[in-house]
Amino acid sequence: MTASTLTIKDLHVSIDGKEILKGVNLEIKGGEFHAIMGPNGTGKSTLSAAIMGHPKYEVTQGSIELDGENVLDMEVDERARAGLFLAMQYPSEISGVTNADFLRSAINSRREEGDEISLMKFIREMDAKMDLLEMDQDMAQRYLNEGFSGGEKKRNEILQLTMIKPKIAILDEIDSGLDIDALKVVAKGINEMRSEDFGCLMITHYQRLLNYITPDVVHVMMQGRVVKSGGAELAQRLEAEGYDWIKQELGIEDETVSQ
């Protein structure tokens, strides 16, 4: 495998006819960890949803490419098989489908018919990853996210990440709702993925995640755009001082996308 590149240029996205993203530019390469921060309602989840192909979000302008391939031409499942992964802020619950069956389908979707992963191998891998993430073994046979606590859902997203091993992952508030111990465990799972072949975009509100997973680049989103980028120290300053200084610096009054 070689390092992949996700390139987003001048991305404009609307939902129900309302423009939310107003020209996002971003490039994420294998081996890099990026963080996106920004006040509520500034378009962070919208960006992640547009990358993955959420049915309600409409790209009206700009491009998304993965290693030169046009992502916008792909169905959601094709995007995933091309190497994209999104840990969702609010994962769906699916009754009657066990976590294990779901994950096996996900893995087999990347393999040829007749070359499905053996049940033994799958169970061994899943057991190992669940151990790493300190998940109860019976979570494998529970229905997908059904009745999972907020923290359990987040761990389950990371379990999928470590099993599926995408090229580029977007993690939307993977730290929200986690207690300190769970945060460490989840960070351990994410750090395990670190390699030249894996790029990651973490959407977060808190420096505490970034204490465990040091980002190479930090971006700030306001008004549906990336308004500032910097190194890990930018996140620290935001944690200490909030967003007002950026707004002043850039002359922004209302940081949301609503104006």
Place this chain on the structure above:
Amino acid sequence: MTVETNLPVDREYIRSFSAEKGEGQWLADLRLAALEKAEELPLPKADKTKITNWNFTQFPSHTVTSEPFSSLEELPEEVKTLINMEEANKTLYIQRNQTPAFLSISEELAGQGVIFTDIATAVREHSDLVQKYFMTSAVQPDEHKLTALHAALMNGGAFLYVPKNVEVKEPIQAVYLQDNSEAALFNHVLVVADDNSAVTYVENYVSTVAAESGVVNIVAEVVAGTNAKVVYGAVDNLASGTTTYVNRRGVTGRDARIEWALGMMNDGDTVSENVTNLIGDGSFADTKQVVVGRGSQSQNFTTKVVHFGKHTEGYILKHGVMKDAAKSIFNGIGKIEHGASKSNAEQESRVLMLSEKARGDANPILLIDEDDVTAGHAASVGRVDPLQLYYLMSRGISRHEAERLIIHGFLAPVVEKMPIEGVKQQLTRVIERKVR
């Protein structure tokens, strides 16, 4: 156009049919009385489905003789997959069209006095027992045209009797195979669980031929004595040309339990009634039902629990998937009679629609004539949730496979309840084939 109501048989035919089977006078009389009723009684009320022009009465042949199977090896593949071929000591009845084609009963059960045999043999050899329960306490011949017709024309079925205090551990299985498109089937299953007994019975209706205008009329009666427990599993998988009336009804003694797990997978037009009358105080009923409708079939499902005894509990759970231009009505009825205090009636119906042309209607009904009770219902008709699809697809799973997972997941609460592993797997396979 209305179908002729003139029946294709007369008194003379019934008399000689009954005599040929060696039936006692009581049954011959019951049949003849029922035949008269069948002429005059109306069809059952299948709320919200128009069944007046369905063909329940016209069929090429009431008696068809088929070859029995001398060993299980001769069974068609469809049937082999249903049964545990390895298990030597199983209790199994296979009926081919109307002919008893295979029967084995484990020595242990026979030793305990359990009776399991085809209905004709039971009528001859256990006449008193059969007469006591046959269409007396659960279903009556004169309820409507189809119960009357059933009583008059019964030409197949099984009888299961579990004596007092006998707990049968292994499930008892029956397979009703339709491999002759001419054969009309009037199948009667009578399960009697005497006081303090327990038994699990699982049946499959399987067609290996498509009938042009097949008629199947099934009545199953379950009588659970004081503190008896009956688990009744069924997968109906009759072909598209077959019009089916199926009535499965149970009555409970004090503290008795009846649990139903019904996979309604017919491809033809079907009227199904599943009723449990909770007579004894402290008795319990649980009905779980799954339906997959496809093609242009029309189906009507009534699931009903009637509470007569105090402290009775009734639960109904139905999940249906409708595709193509299939139509289904799901009537769920919880009825609490006056005096049935401290009872609880709960029901839930969920319908998943897979196409624009499919129709599914869930009608939950609570009829309560007593103050001191609890009751609840939930019903929904919806489509596959696009956000669930998005979530699964975002992990690389194709749209088709994602839909398949969601549909199986939707039906899982009932499928999981099938008491025999082979039957559970068969139900899963049938669902797979039908929703594809």
